[in-house]
Amino acid sequence: MASMVAVTSVWSQEDDPAPVTESEAPFASAAEGEADLEAGKARYQQVCAQCHGERGEGNFQLKAPSIANLPDWYVAGQIGKFQKDWRGSRPEDVPGNLMHAIAMSLDPVAIRDVAGYIRSMTLVPTVVTLKGGNPERGAELFRERCMECHRYNGRGEPAFRSAQLIGLQDWYIVSQLKKFRDGIRGAHENDAEGTKMHRISERMTDGSFHDVASHIAELAEKYAVERPRRR
Ligand code: HEC
Ligand code: HEC
Numbered sequence: 001m002a003s004m005v006a007v008t009s010v011w012s013q014e015d016d017p018a019p020v021t022e023s024e025a026p027f028a029s030a031a032e033g034e035a036d037l038e039a040g041k042a043r044y045q046q047v048c049a050q051c052h053g054e055r056g057e058g059n060f061q062l063k064a065p066s067i068a069n070l071p072d073w074y075v076a077g078q079i080g081k082f083q084k085d086w087r088g089s090r091p092e093d094v095p096g097n098l099m100h101a102i103a104m105s106l107d108p109v110a111i112r113d114v115a116g117y118i119r120s121m122t123l124v125p126t127v128v129t130l131k132g133g134n135p136e137r138g139a140e141l142f143r144e145r146c147m148e149c150h151r152y153n154g155r156g157e158p159a160f161r162s163a164q165l166i167g168l169q170d171w172y173i174v175s176q177l178k179k180f181r182d183g184i185r186g187a188h189e190n191d192a193e194g195t196k197m198h199r200i201s202e203r204m205t206d207g208s209f210h211d212v213a214s215h216i217a218e219l220a221e222k223y224a225v226e227r228p229r230r231r
Contacts, residue, residue, distance in 0.1 A: 027073060027076050027077070027112075028076075028077075028080055029076050029077070029079050029080030029083060029108060029111050030072075030076040030079075030080075030108055030111040030112040030115060031107075031108035031109045031111070031112045032112075033112070034116075035072065035112050035113045035115065035116020035117065036112075036113045036116070037113070037116055037117050037120060039113045040112075040113035040114045040115070040116050040117030040118075041117045043110055043113060043114045043117075044056075044114055044117050044118065047102065047105075047114075048067075048102075048114065051064040051098070051102075052064050052065070052066070052067050053066070055068060055121065055122070055124065056068030056069070056118060056121045056124065057124045058124070058169055058172065060129075060169070060171060062095070062098070063094075063095035063098075063172075063175070064095070064098075064099075065168055065169060065172040066124045066167055066168060066169055066172075067118055067121075067167075068118065068121035068122060068123055068124050068167060069118070069119060069120075069121050069122060069123035069124075069164070069167055070118055070119065070163075070164055070167065071119060071156065071158065071164060072112075072115040072116050072118070072119040073115075073158060073161075074156070074161070074163055074164065075111075075114070075115040075118050075119070076111050076112065076115045077161065077193075079103045079106060079111050079115075080111075081191065081194070082096075082099055082100045082102075082103035082104075083103050083104060083106075084188075085100075085188075086186075086188040086190070086191045086194065087099075087100070087185050087186075087191075087194070088100035088103070090184050092184065093179065093184050093185075095175075096179075096184070096185070123166070123167040123224055124167055125166060125167060125217075125220035125221065125224035126165070126166050126167065126168055126169065126170060126173070126213075126216050126217045126219075126220040127169075127170070127217050127220070128170055128213075128214050128217045129169065129170055129171060130170050130171055130174065130210055130213065130214070132207075132210055133170070133210035133211050133212075133213055133214030133215075134210075134211045134214065135211070135214040135215045135217075135218055137208070137211040138208075138210075138211035138212040138213070138214050138215030138216075138218075139215045139218070141208055141211060141212045141215070142154075142212055142215050142216070142219075145200060146200075146212065149162040149196070150162050150163070150165055153166070153219055153222070153223035154166040154216055154219040154220070154223065155223065161193045162193070165216050165219075166216060166219050166220040166223060166224055167220070167224070168216070170210075170213040170214065170216070170217060171213075173209070173212075173213040173216060174206070174209045174210060174213050177197075177201050177204070177209040177212075177213075178201075178206070178209065180194065180197040180198050180200070180201045181198070181201040181202055181204060183198065185197075186198045
């Protein structure tokens, strides 16, 4: 059943979101060509697993998100944003600082290979760990304000460079929404995608972030078993 809905791109809104006007390709930080998954796996285990976990399940203590199955274009794009100081370089952003340092150590071939490997990992679905989120209100918010870019199933949309949400922990989703709102992430003038998220979250409260995160856990329950789509 899930695979039937997976193949159609369903927009609930009449008006499609405006196309992204990013000047740089999402793969700008990565080398061209096919990823070497063996090399990517070796790199992942040596460098990334200590924070993101062996299965890419994340680590709450370190505030490292679960990254298993994130699309390769998104991973490469975000590492590029860390490298360009668009993300993770503000002194108050301690988790971002950790990842910023790691990103600076990666060359384009390493980024391509590790992004390919992360994409091949099995998604670890979002579950509710935070108290107080109202999933019904979250569902409404998601339909009104998020679905047009992140799709009905929270899997994201390469054409809009929007992230896959249903593998992220609820605490991480809330933390990133706060960072976007407060101008800690996505505030650089050239960061077209981040700027979109800043505008979306600008007038939202912490409570509504919890609501929407609890709904994303419901989407994960429903759609995490879908096979990942091709880029
Ligand atoms: C020292 C701990 C640490 C290590 C090692 C580390 N990371 Fe991270 N990473 C983090 C933290 C913390 C964040 C969250 C940053 C934030 O809150 O913005 C993060 C975020 C990310 C993101 C952004 C995820 C998203 O959903 O936007 C990607 C991609 C990523 N890391 C990839 C990697 C890769 C690839 C490696 C190995 C080459 C790696 N990380 C190694 C701590 C680490
Ligand atoms: C206009 C399109 C658009 C809308 C609407 C939108 N987003 Fe996003 N979102 C994006 C894009 C693009 C990114 C990637 C940002 C980047 O590159 O840093 C993103 C990133 C995110 C991230 C960070 C994911 C990660 O892995 O770090 C979260 C969380 C998120 N969005 C949640 C939401 C929620 C919740 C809503 C609704 C309240 C929403 N978004 C509405 C386009 C959108």
